[in-house]
Amino acid sequence: MADRNSDVGGIPMEEVVVEANEAIRERRRTRVPEKNWVRVWDHFRREWQIYAMLVPTIIWFLVFLYKPMYGLQIAFKDYSIFRGVAGSPWVGWEHFQTLFANDQFIRAVRNTITISFYNLLFGFPAPIILALMFNEVLHASYKRTAQTIVYLPHFISSVIIAGIVITAFSPTAGIINTILGWLGMDAVYFLTQPGWFRPIFVGTGIWQEAGFGSIVFLAAIAGVNPSLYESAVVDGANRWQMMWKITIPSILPTILIMLIIRIGNVMEVSFELVLLLYQPATYATADVVNTWVYRQGLQSGQYDLAAAAGLFNAVVAFVLVMAANTLSRRYSRTSLW
Amino acid sequence: MMNWNLYSRGDKVYAVIVSVLIGMFTAATLYPFIYIAAVSFSSGFAAQAGKVVLTPIDATLEAYGYIITDPQFWISYRNTFIYTIGGTIVSLAFIVPCAYALSRPQLKGRRFFNLFIAFTMWFNAGLIPFFLNMRDLGLLDSMFGIVIAFAINAFNIILLRNFFESIPQSFEEAARMDGANDFQVLWKVFIPLSKPAIATITLFCIVARWNGFFWAMVLLQSEDKIPLQVFLRHTIATLSDDDEFAMVQTAAGFSAETVTAAIIICSIIPVLIVYPFIQKYFEKGILLGGVKE
Numbered sequence: 001m002a003d004r005n006s007d008v009g010g011i012p013m014e015e016v017v018v019e020a021n022e023a024i025r026e027r028r029r030t031r032v033p034e035k036n037w038v039r040v041w042d043h044f045r046r047e048w049q050i051y052a053m054l055v056p057t058i059i060w061f062l063v064f065l066y067k068p069m070y071g072l073q074i075a076f077k078d079y080s081i082f083r084g085v086a087g088s089p090w091v092g093w094e095h096f097q098t099l100f101a102n103d104q105f106i107r108a109v110r111n112t113i114t115i116s117f118y119n120l121l122f123g124f125p126a127p128i129i130l131a132l133m134f135n136e137v138l139h140a141s142y143k144r145t146a147q148t149i150v151y152l153p154h155f156i157s158s159v160i161i162a163g164i165v166i167t168a169f170s171p172t173a174g175i176i177n178t179i180l181g182w183l184g185m186d187a188v189y190f191l192t193q194p195g196w197f198r199p200i201f202v203g204t205g206i207w208q209e210a211g212f213g214s215i216v217f218l219a220a221i222a223g224v225n226p227s228l229y230e231s232a233v234v235d236g237a238n239r240w241q242m243m244w245k246i247t248i249p250s251i252l253p254t255i256l257i258m259l260i261i262r263i264g265n266v267m268e269v270s271f272e273l274v275l276l277l278y279q280p281a282t283y284a285t286a287d288v289v290n291t292w293v294y295r296q297g298l299q300s301g302q303y304d305l306a307a308a309a310g311l312f313n314a315v316v317a318f319v320l321v322m323a324a325n326t327l328s329r330r331y332s333r334t335s336l337w
Numbered sequence: 338m339m340n341w342n343l344y345s346r347g348d349k350v351y352a353v354i355v356s357v358l359i360g361m362f363t364a365a366t367l368y369p370f371i372y373i374a375a376v377s378f379s380s381g382f383a384a385q386a387g388k389v390v391l392t393p394i395d396a397t398l399e400a401y402g403y404i405i406t407d408p409q410f411w412i413s414y415r416n417t418f419i420y421t422i423g424g425t426i427v428s429l430a431f432i433v434p435c436a437y438a439l440s441r442p443q444l445k446g447r448r449f450f451n452l453f454i455a456f457t458m459w460f461n462a463g464l465i466p467f468f469l470n471m472r473d474l475g476l477l478d479s480m481f482g483i484v485i486a487f488a489i490n491a492f493n494i495i496l497l498r499n500f501f502e503s504i505p506q507s508f509e510e511a512a513r514m515d516g517a518n519d520f521q522v523l524w525k526v527f528i529p530l531s532k533p534a535i536a537t538i539t540l541f542c543i544v545a546r547w548n549g550f551f552w553a554m555v556l557l558q559s560e561d562k563i564p565l566q567v568f569l570r571h572t573i574a575t576l577s578d579d580d581e582f583a584m585v586q587t588a589a590g591f592s593a594e595t596v597t598a599a600i601i602i603c604s605i606i607p608v609l610i611v612y613p614f615i616q617k618y619f620e621k622g623i624l625l626g627g628v629k630e
Binding site: 072 | 351358360366369370373384388390434439450460464473485520523547551566570594597601604616
């Protein structure tokens with residue numbers, strides 16, 4: 001707004017604006033009440049442009065996100081490609097009964113929750129610890145460089161992440177087994193062993209996301225009132241004590257909200273990375289709901305059964321997210337969206 | 338925050354220990370990339386024998402030579418650029434006007450539309466209905482399908498709407514006095530004032546498009562349409578089991594490992610080039626959309 005300060009007929013711009021607003025308000029107050037449809041017609045004629053801006057996106061949501069919700073009814077139908085979503089006959093809860101009698105599906109649900117739990121246990125504290133450590137680093141350009149590097153893996157695709165993991169953990173060529181060799185240990189084919197899948201998966205997640213996740217906590221630390229530290233220095237506190245007595249209590253609300261969000265997303269294991277890292281030998285510990293849905297639905301063509309599994313996952317996730325938002329509102333008056 | 342000279346002896350030791358720990362974590366973050374780069378420049382024999390640790394062994398460009406002579410590599414590289422640039426433009430064309438409309442107090446049904454959009458962040462029909470819908474729309478194996486079907490993300494709309502709502506009304510009123518309509522207000526007032534927020538969203542779109550894999554793998558069958566990520570996955574999955582490849586490579590001095598590493602490096606380089614430009618935005622950007630009173 002280059003011409004914000006220009007005058008209109010010798011009157012400062014601000015005053016003109018204020019007067020114009022007064023005039024508009026006056027007109028609205030004194031306008032004769034019209035018939036309802038006239039008012040609506042008038043509104044749309046005056047404001048059609050904002051509706052024109054909104055409509056394409058609304059149509060997009062209807063076509064690409066809400067129409068699939070309508071298609072979810074196949075979870076209760078004997079779906080056939082030729083009859084389509086609407087034409088297939090209803091079967092009630094049959095698919096859900098099949099699901100809960102299916103050991104592989106039950107295993108996938110259990111794996112999803114277990115992997116999420118490990119992600120929470122090890123992956124949640126990592127960015128907090130990292131942020132607290134960054135806060136103690138005094139050398140500004142050292143800190144800057146380190147931050148630049150640790151944020152980077154967040155922007156790397158899961159295919160590349162998986163490619164790196166597969167190469168590094170390879171039985172003959174990988175660096176991990178090379179190191180084991182130096183230590184006089186036998187080579188392990190990590191990615192075929194069910195016992196190793198979760199540590200590798202959770203570790204990869206920390207490597208990829210801990211740095212980027214620390215941004216939120218660093219922002220919270222930056223918001224702590226500096227006078228608290230100043231008076232602590234006067235009282236002779238050292239840095240370690242200040243971290244425990246000032247920094248951590250101050251960022252506790254942020255920690256709590258982030259924890260609630262994480263709990264709300266328990267069903268959301270990054271299944272793309274699971275899909276890229278698991279193999280039949282590790283299904284026992286690695287197969288999650290969405291990878292099971294992918295195999296049953298998109299690979300074996302059992303669309304209705306897979307859709308039922310997806311619906312189950314979505315409903316559980318929805319309930320958890322809603323509960324998380326209610327909790328966060330109660331604790332902080334802050335809604336997550 | 339404080340002067341180093343005011344630090345007690347204990348605090349100095351503490352600061353040094355923390356700096357060393359940060360250094361170790363940073364090195365651990367960086368190491369896999371260095372390792373992959375070293376593998377990509379090593380000979381196939383050295384890589385297969387697990388001799389590569391930090392620097393290339395028997396340095397060679399054979400792996401890069403192999404991939405740049407594969408036409409499929411260039412086709413998928415080109416496709417990734419098309420999906421990234423085209424997809425980002427389409428995303429912004431939807432998101433920016435929509436966020437503007439939702440930020441207008443005079444929009445009727447504003448609460449409803451906000452909920453209509455936000456609901457998709459909490460509930461999602463899942464893989465199968467989405468796939469069947471794409472099939473019904475005739476968008477299987479279609480580049481246009483990939484561009485359009487992943488154009489919008491509710492989070493980006495809400496992020497930008499929040500930013501638009503924080504712009505003081507006086508800016509808009511001045512433009513209105515000059516007779517500007519909504520399109521002009523958006524174009525001449527809101528967009529110039531929202532550069533950091535729009536840059537953040539553009540960044541999110543670019544990264545999501547560049548990295549997009551799963552749906553490209555599921556929806557695209559033709560090799561001339563697949564993006565780089567699908568090509569990379571395909572290479573990783575097939576090279577090591579391919580006997581014909583194993584015979585060729587022994588003669589040529591590269592291996593499945595070095596070729597995989599070389600493709601990884603080639604697909605990371607554009608990210609590394611853009612990264613410094615985007616870094617200053619995303620730190621602010623992720624805080625913008627997340628938590629709102």
